[in-house]
Amino acid sequence: MKKIIFLIYVCLFIFNWGKAWSLIEVDITRGNLNPLPLAVSPLSVDQNSREKFKDLLKLDDIGLEISKVVENNLRQSGLFNPLDQKAFLQKPDIAHIKPRFEDWALIKAQALITGEVKIVEEKLRVEFRLWDVLAGKEIMALAFTTVSENWRRVGHIITDKVYQRLTGEKGYFDTRIIYVAEEGLKTSRIKKLAIMDQDGYNTKYLTLGNELVLTPRFNPTNQMVTYLSYFKNLPRVYLLDIETGIQEVVGDFPGMTFAPRFSPNGKKIIMSFAKDGNSDIYTMDLESREVEKITNHPSIDTSPSYSPDGKYICFNSDRSGYQQIYVMRSDGSKVKRISFGNGLYGTPVWSPRGDLIAFTKLHKGKFYIGVMRTDGTGERLLTENYYQEAPSWSPNGRVLIFYRETKSDSAGKGFSAKLWSIDLTGYNERMVKTETDASDPSWSSLLTD
Amino acid sequence: MNLNKIFRNTLLVISASILLSACAVKTTGKMQGDVYTGKDTVEYLASGVPDRVFFATNETVLTTASRETLRKQASWLRKNSKINVVLEGHADERGTREYNLALGERRANAAKDYLMTYGISGNRISVISYGKERPVDSGSNPLAWSKNRRSVTVKAN
Numbered sequence: 138m139k140k141i142i143f144l145i146y147v148c149l150f151i152f153n154w155g156k157a158w159s160l161i162e163v164d165i166t167r168g169n170l171n172p173l174p175l176a177v178s179p180l181s182v183d184q185n186s187r188e189k190f191k192d193l194l195k196l197d198d199i200g201l202e203i204s205k206v207v208e209n210n211l212r213q214s215g216l217f218n219p220l221d222q223k224a225f226l227q228k229p230d231i232a233h234i235k236p237r238f239e240d241w242a243l244i245k246a247q248a249l250i251t252g253e254v255k256i257v258e259e260k261l262r263v264e265f266r267l268w269d270v271l272a273g274k275e276i277m278a279l280a281f282t283t284v285s286e287n288w289r290r291v292g293h294i295i296t297d298k299v300y301q302r303l304t305g306e307k308g309y310f311d312t313r314i315i316y317v318a319e320e321g322l323k324t325s326r327i328k329k330l331a332i333m334d335q336d337g338y339n340t341k342y343l344t345l346g347n348e349l350v351l352t353p354r355f356n357p358t359n360q361m362v363t364y365l366s367y368f369k370n371l372p373r374v375y376l377l378d379i380e381t382g383i384q385e386v387v388g389d390f391p392g393m394t395f396a397p398r399f400s401p402n403g404k405k406i407i408m409s410f411a412k413d414g415n416s417d418i419y420t421m422d423l424e425s426r427e428v429e430k431i432t433n434h435p436s437i438d439t440s441p442s443y444s445p446d447g448k449y450i451c452f453n454s455d456r457s458g459y460q461q462i463y464v465m466r467s468d469g470s471k472v473k474r475i476s477f478g479n480g481l482y483g484t485p486v487w488s489p490r491g492d493l494i495a496f497t498k499l500h501k502g503k504f505y506i507g508v509m510r511t512d513g514t515g516e517r518l519l520t521e522n523y524y525q526e527a528p529s530w531s532p533n534g535r536v537l538i539f540y541r542e543t544k545s546d547s548a549g550k551g552f553s554a555k556l557w558s559i560d561l562t563g564y565n566e567r568m569v570k571t572e573t574d575a576s577d578p579s580w581s582s583l584l585t586d
Numbered sequence: 587m588n589l590n591k592i593f594r595n596t597l598l599v600i601s602a603s604i605l606l607s608a609c610a611v612k613t614t615g616k617m618q619g620d621v622y623t624g625k626d627t628v629e630y631l632a633s634g635v636p637d638r639v640f641f642a643t644n645e646t647v648l649t650t651a652s653r654e655t656l657r658k659q660a661s662w663l664r665k666n667s668k669i670n671v672v673l674e675g676h677a678d679e680r681g682t683r684e685y686n687l688a689l690g691e692r693r694a695n696a697a698k699d700y701l702m703t704y705g706i707s708g709n710r711i712s713v714i715s716y717g718k719e720r721p722v723d724s725g726s727n728p729l730a731w732s733k734n735r736r737s738v739t740v741k742a743n
Contacts, residue, residue, distance in 0.1 A: 322724070323721060323724040324720065324721055324722060324723075324724055325720070326719065349719060351683060351687075351719070352683065352684065365687075370714065371714075372687070372714065372715065392713075393687070393691055393714070393715055395684060395687045395688075396684040396687070409684070409687075409688065411687070411688055411691040411692075411715065413695055414646070414691060414692040414694075414695030414696065414699070415692070416688040416691065416692075437685065437688040437689065437692065439684045439685055439687075439688050440682070440684045440685065453682075453684070453685060455685075459644070460681075460682075460685055481681075483681070483682035483684070483685050484682050484684065497682050499680070499681070499682075502680075523726075524679065524680070526682045526683065527682065527683065542679070544726035545724050545725065545726050546724070546725055546726075547723050547724055547725035547730060548724060549724035551726075552724060576683075577683070
């Protein structure tokens with residue numbers, strides 16, 4: 138009898154606990170066709186702070202602007218449906234202190250984000266709260282301070298926190314994309330390295346376009362970039378310090394080096410070196426400058442990418458006669474082919490979660506972005522197009538960014554290159570806004586973790 | 587009756603051989619198989635010395651026509667021993683960027699190896715791959731792609 142009562146007690150406890158947790162929850166493992174309706178209230182700003190921000194940033198209402206950043210992020214994620222601010226009944230300052238939940242429930246909001254921005258010692262201080270409208274309670278509150286120029290990042294950090302609280306997984310909004318900005322004719326394209334916030338704002342160009350540049354990739358701390366440059370018509374892998382702008386050639390190879398990436402600890406660069414018609418995979422230790430040959434095969438071996446624990450490398454090889462995906466230990470041993478479907482496979486990239494490899498597939502004249510498990514099983518194609526390739530993972534492993542090119546005639550008419558993103562679920566395919574044509578995107582890790 | 591049968595059989599054999607030859611090497615306009623055979627993108631290093639050779643999709647094997655072109659280049663290089671060359675290898679746009687860089691390098695090296703077997707010193711030849719970065723024809727069609735799958739010999743000095 139006692140046992141039964143105890144069991145009931147435990148069940149009740151679990152039930153209650155489960156309920157408390159699942160009030161609002163967003164499932165991100167499936168395509169979300171019913172995004173969660175929520176309200177992002179403009180952040181409230183007192184008169185004095187508002188004037189100061191106006192002077193500093195030339196923004197009429199910084200509270201409104203930050204809320205728009207959050208709103209846009211949440212909408213782009215495909216998981217949330219931010220409601221029209223015009224329908225809001227409560228003023229931002231009052232809502233932040235004590236929301237009238239009936240008002241928010243009336244417009245069908247299930248969650249509410251409120252906040253307050255002010256100037257404290259010349260810095261921007263923000264405080265925000267996430268409310269569960271149906272349960273009628275606060276479920277998160279956070280405050281932080283930053284330089285006021287970082288006001289867009291404030292919006293991204295808020296989004297990350299909200300996303301994490303509601304989905305149970307880390308966000309990907311306070312991140313940047315490095316890519317190749319493209320201009321001019323297809324036959325003599327001008328390419329520059331460019332960097333921007335994940336939502337397309339704050340674009341900066343890192344090279345002038347005097348030489349061809351390709352395939353930039355971040356190091357784990359997002360301070361360095363490795364890429365391919367045709368400087369002096371010698372295609373070589375370079376290393377660029379984003380803050381200082383200092384660039385250097387990686388290693389002293391008597392031929393083309395290409396397809397570079399950092400190792401997960403950032404200490405090595407892995408890349409291909411082509412000599413006498415044969416491309417093999419090499420690593421170079423950035424500190425000791427020691428070069429190590431990883432593959433040794435008369436076929437083309439390229440596009441290497443480490444597993445997040447650094448123990449394995451996936452890469453692209455045509456040793457079977459055609460482009461396929463292989464996995465090996467990081468010392469080059471135990472090479473195993475993992476792609477066996479119809480068509481050609483390229484650009485394997487290991488997921489930051491470690492469980493999947495994203496790739497480009499070419500089959501019957503169409504290009505696909507897909508994912509498979511690291512043993513090659515469970516292949517899933519996410520999107521089909523005339524031309525698209527080079528996926529890069531969001532830091533939480535939920536979204537892929539890649540580039541897509543359109544068909545053109547012999548004069549180049551109709552040609553464009555754009556960045557696109559798609560969820561791992563195969564849903565929520567979107568064009569990513571860029572100032573110019575763009576290709577070769579690479580997603581940074583979270584800037585604040 | 588018999589004649590009729592023979593006639594019919596002959597017709598069958600003829601049509602079959604037409605079909606077969608169509609399968610083996612399809613020559614359509616400026617392509618043989620999918621290797622470009624036209625002249626309109628070709629430039630000349632000297633009179634009668636074409637500057638480029640073309641490749642089939644995903645291939646780095648030199649065709650008979652390519653070998654003939656390279657033999658002409660080799661004899662021109664032998665006569666002009668002060669001239670060095672760069673072999674620029676290219677791929678069409680129907681591949682991934684990184685693999686195409688490797689493919690372009692392999693194509694240029696296929697041409698380089700052939701020049702060397704005809705007595706041109708490897709010191710006079712350098713190689714660069716542009717992958718799919720520098721097409722000559724912007725078109726998104728098989729003919730344009732065939733023009734872009736190439737190795738071009740360019741004077742270096």
